Amino acid sequence: MPKIAIIGAGSMVFSRNLISDILSFDALKGTTFALMDIDSERLGVAGAMARSISASRGADAKVITTADRREAVAEADYVINTIGVGGFEATKTDFDVPEKFGLRQVIGDTLCIGGIFRAIRSMPVVLEMVGEVEQLAPNALFINYANPMAMHVLAIARSSKVRVVGLCHGIRYTRGRMIMLARLAEMGPKKAAEVLSSRGSGEEPAGTGFMDFYRQCAHDETVETLCAGINHMAAFLIFRRDGEDLYPLLWKAYEDDNLRRLEAVRLELMARFGYFMTETSGHISEYLPWFLRSDEEIRRLLLRPGAYIGTCEDLEATFQQYKRKVEAGEPFVSPDEPASIEYASRIINAIQTDAAFVFNGNVHNRGGALISNLPGDCCVEVPCLANGLGIHPMAVGELPPQIAALIRTNFNVQDMTVRAILERDRRHVYHAAMLDPNTAATLTLPKIYELVDAMLAAHGKLIPEYLRR
Secondary structure, three states: OOEEEEEOOOOHHHHHHHHHHHOOOHHHOOOEEEEEOOOHHHHHHHHHHHHHHHHHOOOOOEEEEEOOHHHHHOOOOEEEEOOOOOHHHHHHHHHHHHHHOOOOOOOOOOOHHHHHHHHHHHHHHHHHHHHHHHHHOOOOEEEEOOOOHHHHHHHHHHHOOOEEEEOOOHHHHHHHHHHHHHHHHHHOHHHHHHHHOOOOOOOOOOOHHHHHHHHHHHOOOOEEEEEEEEOOEEEEEEEEEOOEEOHHHHHHHHHOHHHHHHHHHHHHHHHHHOOOEOOOHHHHHOOOOOOOOOHHHHHHOOOOOOHHHHHHHHHHHHHHHHHHHHHHOOOOOOOOOOOOOOOHHHHHHHHHHOOOEEEEEEEEOHHHOOEOOOOOOOEEEEEEEEEOOEEEEOOOEOOOHHHHHHHHHHHHHHHHHHHHHHOOOOHHHHHHHHHOHHHHHHOOHHHHHHHHHHHHHHHHHHOOHHHHO
């Protein structure tokens, strides 16, 4: 039975889904979970939740809780990273300071000023963790869930021999959204309007009818897709059913005002660049220069700057709910609850049982062997096969040139941010900020310098000392 270390186990939603998913597989019911977090209250709740899930699943899992990361990592077969250095308060700083400069972000965890500073807070801690894996569990697979995904995986690949893969549910979610748009377009405006009538206003949750429809789309396995690029900016190169290209239905959705509102930015990008892309319309709007600089575009494309703060508040409410469940002795899962769409459990099961599983993973580009027209020393998101021999990324070849060009603008920021940490060079923080498309589209060079200085000061000791000088 494997030992699985979850670092940052106080990330309650991730921990619940990961533990429940893993224990849904018969071959993994005797897993040892080593849960580690620096927040003792969250760690206690995570441990009680894990034991409850084990009981509900009829499993015989062993659950260890510890504030000692080395104890958690020692002799682990899998190390899962979900940390976020600085927590909610640091995330608020990532939004509050840029807002004073007139710079807007929606999520701010992958690129933009928010993504850059999330990286320079968390990357040194992640690399310390990887060093402990090298020493205490050299054969472990390091599974990264923490954002900024591509920056973390790239930093690990450049500095360590530890096996690493980054996992994100963005491609899976996007696939479901594409199928939904295609099916709605196929229905025609009148019937599509009936389905959309229960969608909710954005302030209100979607109705049961719409959610049932979306779930059907998300689990439609008759649709064949191929997606590749980088995390949160990967293009669907194939979208078809029974050999029939389904992209014409997406073009039909783009031409329908009501359907275009469902994915305003991504359908706009598809119309200009030819392909539907990950992650969400809000996410991808902040990786590019055209959308968040203009109040008119924000209104036209239904964007919500600062939306991630509300998401973080919802996650805190979820923690309080989980805490009450522990106190009341209520179960966290039903015995037959299906696994979530997260990949980690399926990958671990595939490796432990030699049952093949294909997924999209974030891995090093291996000198261009995987995507030939992206830099060889970057992190790419490509189809991968997991089996008893480990994880095997698949070569995609060339991306459409316009998609590769879009991606390279993001890679420049990733490269400079990783260099800032690995080379301990504060200048590269400024370089990353100046090259960030959204920041560069909004602020002048002197203002970008002022913003970086303000962010470094605001985050204080969360920033490594060598970047504060």
